[in-house]
Amino acid sequence: MPTTYQTVSNHSFSYIDTNDDLQTYCDSIKESTTLFIDTEFIREKTYAPVLCLIQIASEETLACIDPLAITNLEPLLELIYNESITKVFHAARQDLEIFYNLRQTAPKPVFDTQIAASLLGHADQIGYGNLVNAIVKVSLDKKYARTDWTQRPLSSEQLEYAINDVIYLRDIYNIICQQLANNNRLQWLDADFKLLTADSTFQVSPEKMWRKVKGHSKLGGRQRAILQDLAAWREQRAIQSDKPRKWILSDDILLSLAQHQPDSPSKLEKIRGLTDGIIKKSGAILINIIKESLQRPQETWPTLPKFAKTTIQQDALIDCMMAIVRLCAAKEKIASSMLCSRKDLEKWLINDEPITLLSGWRKQLAGTQVADFLNGDITLSSDSNKLKLTHK
Numbered sequence: 001m002p003t004t005y006q007t008v009s010n011h012s013f014s015y016i017d018t019n020d021d022l023q024t025y026c027d028s029i030k031e032s033t034t035l036f037i038d039t040e041f042i043r044e045k046t047y048a049p050v051l052c053l054i055q056i057a058s059e060e061t062l063a064c065i066d067p068l069a070i071t072n073l074e075p076l077l078e079l080i081y082n083e084s085i086t087k088v089f090h091a092a093r094q095d096l097e098i099f100y101n102l103r104q105t106a107p108k109p110v111f112d113t114q115i116a117a118s119l120l121g122h123a124d125q126i127g128y129g130n131l132v133n134a135i136v137k138v139s140l141d142k143k144y145a146r147t148d149w150t151q152r153p154l155s156s157e158q159l160e161y162a163i164n165d166v167i168y169l170r171d172i173y174n175i176i177c178q179q180l181a182n183n184n185r186l187q188w189l190d191a192d193f194k195l196l197t198a199d200s201t202f203q204v205s206p207e208k209m210w211r212k213v214k215g216h217s218k219l220g221g222r223q224r225a226i227l228q229d230l231a232a233w234r235e236q237r238a239i240q241s242d243k244p245r246k247w248i249l250s251d252d253i254l255l256s257l258a259q260h261q262p263d264s265p266s267k268l269e270k271i272r273g274l275t276d277g278i279i280k281k282s283g284a285i286l287i288n289i290i291k292e293s294l295q296r297p298q299e300t301w302p303t304l305p306k307f308a309k310t311t312i313q314q315d316a317l318i319d320c321m322m323a324i325v326r327l328c329a330a331k332e333k334i335a336s337s338m339l340c341s342r343k344d345l346e347k348w349l350i351n352d353e354p355i356t357l358l359s360g361w362r363k364q365l366a367g368t369q370v371a372d373f374l375n376g377d378i379t380l381s382s383d384s385n386k387l388k389l390t391h392k
Contacts, residue, residue, distance in 0.1 A: 052149035
């Protein structure tokens with residue numbers, strides 16, 4: 001039988017650490033239409049996050065599941081991947097990455113209370129603790145936020161800290177859904193949640209990792225080609241060895257290699273931070289990558305995004321567009337960042353790129369108004385020291 005714990009808030013939950021108990025628990029909740037899920041993991045010493053604990057709630061049950069002790073998670077995964085069950089998370093991106101790594105696809109459908117809360121006037125990317133405090137007036141103790149979840153046994157205090165993440169997730173989900181329904185906004189987030197669970201959200205392309213190297217924009221075209229190949233090699237090595245990419249080579253070393261293009265072990269030794277151990281193990285590979293990169297034709301060199309320098313008039317126009325977005329957001333009591341950023345408006349105005357403001361509920365709330373302003377069908381003016389939109 002699983003161990004049962006009682007929280008200070010008088011919630012009872014089970015600690016499940018055997019295959020048989022997991023099967024029994026999953027059988028008991030298989031008719032659920034909604035499951036509330038959180039995970040505890042660490043990733044400081046690995047490429048992929050190491051799943052250490054799964055907290056799950058149905059409308060009637062609460063459980064902490066120990067994936068380090070259980071050898072067969074399939075009964076639980078069958079529920080999590082059941083498309084008849086809505087999976088509720090808060091700030092779901094990293095949790096979904098864990099499940100994506102297990103099955104090479106993310107569970108569907110999902111509901112993210114962090115995203116949903118921003119449509120009800122809460123701060124953009126609000127933390128779980130702040131949202132719980134705002135909605136159910138409970139202050140959560142964050143004492144174990146930095147705990148090492150690989151250690152066993154877990155204390156009752158650690159488990160209570162962990163289970164609180166789904167006890168109140170269940171409560172705030174029900175309240176948020178009711179509030180969204182009252183405001184006719186419940187369906188607005190369908191497209192956002194579909195994007196959140198799209199395979200492309202989690203797929204890693206080693207050839208694109210050079211864009212994440214800090215300082216890449218300072219390199220010339222040929223140097224960027226070298227950086228692209230080096231960063232792709234580093235990513236593949238990190239994946240194969242399951243080590244953080246910075247443990248393979250730091251960003252600073254990648255940049256130095258791309259800039260100085262060493263073609264011998266003696267020149268590698270002059271690269272700051274490149275240890276004798278790395279040179280002995282991977283020096284010949286690095287030299288060969290650089291040599292081959294230098295042979296790449298110019299048309300294959302990676303390019304930086306093209307952002308034309310804006311004129312004073314364009315800057316002023318974007319200021320007006322952003323003002324309309326903020327007015328629309330304020331009217332609906334949502335964060336303007338949920339609609340678009342200034343950089344998005346620049347892409348639209350300067351490069352004529354499609355942006356999310358021009359589709360779905362964002363278009364309805366603000367996109368049409370901004371487009372009408374650009375077309376001259378709406379004016380932006382001041383009235384009693386307040387901005388207002390006027391249709392012609």
